[in-house]
Amino acid sequence: MPFDAPPHTAAPSPALIRQWQRHLANERMEEQVYRRLAQRRRGEDRDILLSLADAERRHQQHWIGLLGKHAGRRRMPALGVLVLAALGRVFGSIFVLALAQQAEAKSPYDSDSFASDEMAADEKVHAEVIRALAAKSRSRLSGNFRAAVFGANDGLVSNLALVLGVGAAGLAPHQVLLTGISGLLAGALSMGAGEFVSVRSQRELLDASEPDPASTEVLPALNIDANELALVFRARGMTAEEAARAAETAIRKSQARAVVTFLPSSMQSSDHEELGTGLGAAAASFCFFASGAVIPILPYLLGATGLTAIVLAAGLVGLALLVTGGIVGILSGRAPLPRALRQLAIGFGAAGITYALGLLFGASAG
Template identity: 60%
Template sequence: MTADQPQGTPADRARWKRYIADERAEAAVYRELAARREGEERDILLALAAAEGRHEAHWMALLDGDHDGIPRADVRTRLLASLARRFGSIFVLALAQRAEARSPYSSDPHATAAMAADERIHGEVVRGLAARGRRRLAGTFRAAVFGANDGLVSNLALVLGIGATGVPAPVVLFTGIAGLLAGALSMGAGEYVSVRSQRELLEASAPDPGAREALVDLDIDANELALVYRARGMEPQDAVEQAALVIARVHAAERTPAPTDAIGAVEHDDEAVGTGMSAAISSFLFFASGALIPVLPYLFGMSGLAAVVTATVLVGIALLLTGATVGLLSGASPLKRALRQLAIGLGAAAVTYLLGLAFGTSIA
């Protein structure tokens, strides 16, 4: 290759230009997300954008500054940028996590090993940022997803099972409405009790703040604080060393109240647990919204096989959407999660429909 000849084959140069387009779009995603955040998260996202800029510079160097013919980024990356501008949500971070995992740099001979490593680490950085958002919505989101799916599946099964026996359409309608109300109330009450019980169990394991007052009078050579740390899971020698350090700090402070972490702590995430009332409300509303869908055909005057098919199709679409949403938030394949949700939901409904046919007359 002479000095006047461009580096790489035409195919190589076209690929490098695609990389540049994607790097620019990914950097834009991180900057858009950073604009909606503050503090540490903002700094991390801006650092990711700067790293994408370094990668862009690498490909531009190979192209000798040739800016002509830079294409648009691929559809996925453009979608990410659009979502980041409009929402800046956990969904975008979850999608970005998947995008980083698909980087081709590890197999591209023109990418450096450092660039391939960067992309792998970027995926972990984004996973960590997404995990913060997942923790913030975990408790309420769990109740919402479970509520919606329970409403969809249980009420579809109820409606199909009753409808298959051949009873009049009004009976199916009122049965579905009764199932909606009973299930929503039950789910809401159950979630409230469940979350409250979980929080109470965690609070019972938390250290007693009043116990810190006793630390100033403990014998620095033979104190019982080491037993507390051992009870919390620390190794004996580590517990002794930590106890000695804490007691020394307390004595050096001349009877100033001990640090709040002196007794040791049982780690638990209040955000992930959620609150009883928020979980109950989410569960009630989402169960009701899910349970309403299989009833809609009967509300609009449909009956017989047409109502059954319409209800099944509507619920199937809703199951696909909820499954895909869970997949996106978990960083997994939305399609696989959607199909799994669909198979489980319609499978359960099919059982009650067949039982209704066996014990009833005809839906025609």
């Protein structure tokens, strides 16, 4: 059903027509994005994305009704929508969903008197729908992706600080390069080992809290009247009545040779997917630390020396910090630029301190 357009007596100005045409172009492009995403999904997620696409088509009818004879003029969508559509053709759905969440949350309809209240409300609800869809993908990414991002940033910052510090102290270029390579290997190995131990320890702690599968073998021998099994369920948070019913059900299932678990239904998601695997997290941390740490020594590998090498190293690392910070911002559903600048400030702050200390020690030694 088309939306009711606000009444207006005067003919719309050219500027207003262009604004409506831009809104129409945005809605058309967003519909295409949701339909492309739906093609990559199955089940409930696919149906939800198609419903969002249908909603964007309803919004188009509102602007078509206002534009009348001017609806046939095609305009370019807003830059953010164009970027969203372009990235949607290249990257996975998590990246596109994160961008779509930002786009829906910044809808211009709140301040546009020609957009209906229903449309403005739709956009806010769409943002929450996208947030929920993106949350599923974020939970799958969070383990190994966290290790990868932290590893890359640690490699960038720590090795830049190391290279600038020893370079400012007056070491020869080949000595700076050797120091940078040593820092790369030492840091990558340390990060990989630390991440492996961290993830494995977390998994072992969680596994220790889960029921022992072998304990279900004794269930058929339990006294169903005394029902000691109820104590297990009570210890896991059930009330006495709930525990008694759960224990009786578990014993009857065991007698029928059905699968039994001692966990309440609310606690039966125990695959720890969000942690990632120990080896996966270690490999990601090692590789991404190394990929970050190699950037500050690239100028020295290519034969640059002195101030030229320092400036090149700082510039390359600055670009990399902006990229990684921006990606983290996008995937977290936040504006990428502030996160990119924050990453840059932290990295250059640490490197600046070591560079100043290197100058100080170099002057003292001289």
